[in-house]
Amino acid sequence: MNVTSQSWVVLADDPAVSALVEAARVLGTEVVALVVGRREIAEQTARAGVDQVVWLGEPTDGTPVEAYAGEVARIIADAAPRVVLGAATPAGRVMLGAVAARLHAPVLAGIGSVELAGDQVVVSRTVLGGIAEHRTAVSGGTAVLALAPGAPADAAGVPVAIEEVPATPTTSATITDVRVKEQAKVDLGAARTVVAIGRGLKTREDLALVNDLAEAIGGEVACSRPLAEGVDWVAKERYVGISGQHIAPDLYVAIGISGQLQHMVGVRGAKVVVAINSDKAAPIFAQCDYGIVGDLYQVVPALTAALGAGA
Numbered sequence: 001m002n003v004t005s006q007s008w009v010v011l012a013d014d015p016a017v018s019a020l021v022e023a024a025r026v027l028g029t030e031v032v033a034l035v036v037g038r039r040e041i042a043e044q045t046a047r048a049g050v051d052q053v054v055w056l057g058e059p060t061d062g063t064p065v066e067a068y069a070g071e072v073a074r075i076i077a078d079a080a081p082r083v084v085l086g087a088a089t090p091a092g093r094v095m096l097g098a099v100a101a102r103l104h105a106p107v108l109a110g111i112g113s114v115e116l117a118g119d120q121v122v123v124s125r126t127v128l129g130g131i132a133e134h135r136t137a138v139s140g141g142t143a144v145l146a147l148a149p150g151a152p153a154d155a156a157g158v159p160v161a162i163e164e165v166p167a168t169p170t171t172s173a174t175i176t177d178v179r180v181k182e183q184a185k186v187d188l189g190a191a192r193t194v195v196a197i198g199r200g201l202k203t204r205e206d207l208a209l210v211n212d213l214a215e216a217i218g219g220e221v222a223c224s225r226p227l228a229e230g231v232d233w234v235a236k237e238r239y240v241g242i243s244g245q246h247i248a249p250d251l252y253v254a255i256g257i258s259g260q261l262q263h264m265v266g267v268r269g270a271k272v273v274v275a276i277n278s279d280k281a282a283p284i285f286a287q288c289d290y291g292i293v294g295d296l297y298q299v300v301p302a303l304t305a306a307l308g309a310g311a
């Protein structure tokens with residue numbers, strides 16, 4: 001199949017686009033954004049550093065954006081771009097799946113970076129718990145890539161024109177109910193100080209110790225996966241690691257966390273790591289800047305008292 005040199009970015013009613021545009025820009029080609037969803041998303045995207053926005057028009061009331069996936073696939077197949085990038089979100093995956101099916105192309109997911117080598121699109125992915133990089137080259141057709149979409153477009157950007165291409169849903173899916181998930185808003189990625197707790201904690205009630213320390217030093221609370229997906233003591237949005245949050249705080253305090261690779265991958269960007277662990281042979285002591293060998297039930301209250309008093 002002959003492809004053009006364009007890159008297309010598909011957005012499913014979500015303004016998060018910065019990483020998609022950045023990846024498309026690396027390929028050095030014209031970037032077209034195809035927006036399914038509300039007009040305001042198209043307007044935000046027009047300021048995101050793309051060359052062109054194609055908008056499928058205001059969605060019919062009660063129709064999910066996924067119902068337009070067939071139209072998205074048709075439009076992209078007609079354009080035959082070299083690369084299609086979309087968000088690795090539930091709706092984004094539906095769009096990319098439809099595009100890939102239409103083009104008989106695979107979807108490559110979990111993409112870290114994208115580059116052009118000759119006429120091949122080469123994507124890199126982290127594998128084996130973060131210790132290796134896997135590179136895949138796509139040639140002879142469209143590369144369909146799913147990746148973390150990044151932040152919404154900067155409202156100060158200069159907008160490009162929006163071309164409206166009205167589309168009709170290709171399936172009869174209907175939204176029957178919308179329930180907002182009750183959860184505390186957490187932005188671990190933006191936190192400068194993070195206090196994380198692991199399986200060294202004996203009971204849920206003991207989380208108060210960790211909350212107190214976090215409050216004393218102005219930090220957010222995080223955890224290792226077993227506390228969020230095993231005993232469910234901490235919200236899932238707060239676990240750090242390869243399958244959780246990847247964060248880069250100035251200070252990361254790991255309490256009762258052994259330091260397994262799958263956890264530590266999530267804090268590679270931390271400037272200073274402090275570990276508190278009762279086992280002096282715990283792997284985390286080989287990966288931290290400061291280590292305290294001791295029982296968290298003694299060390300943490302003592303730190304809270306000392307640091308809180310000085311705050």
Ligand SMILES: Cc1cc2nc3c(=O)[nH]c(=O)nc-3n(C[C@H](O)[C@H](O)[C@H](O)COP(=O)(O)OP(=O)(O)OC[C@H]3O[C@@H](n4cnc5c(N)ncnc54)[C@H](O)[C@@H]3O)c2cc1C
Pocket residue numbers: 197198199200201223224225226239240241242243244245255256257258259260261262263266276277278279282294295296297
């Ligand atoms: C595919 C896959 C993906 C995964 N993804 C993630 C991920 O994203 N994030 C993640 O965190 N994990 C992840 N895991 C799990 C990971 O491998 C570890 O099992 C997990 O990180 C261990 O959590 P932990 O350090 O809290 O518990 P443990 O390994 O059990 O460590 C508990 C630590 O607490 C210490 N301790 C005990 N009592 C005390 C005390 N009183 N005072 C001080 N210290 C004490 C112990 O010495 C020990 O070092 C993944 C695993 C797999 C297979």
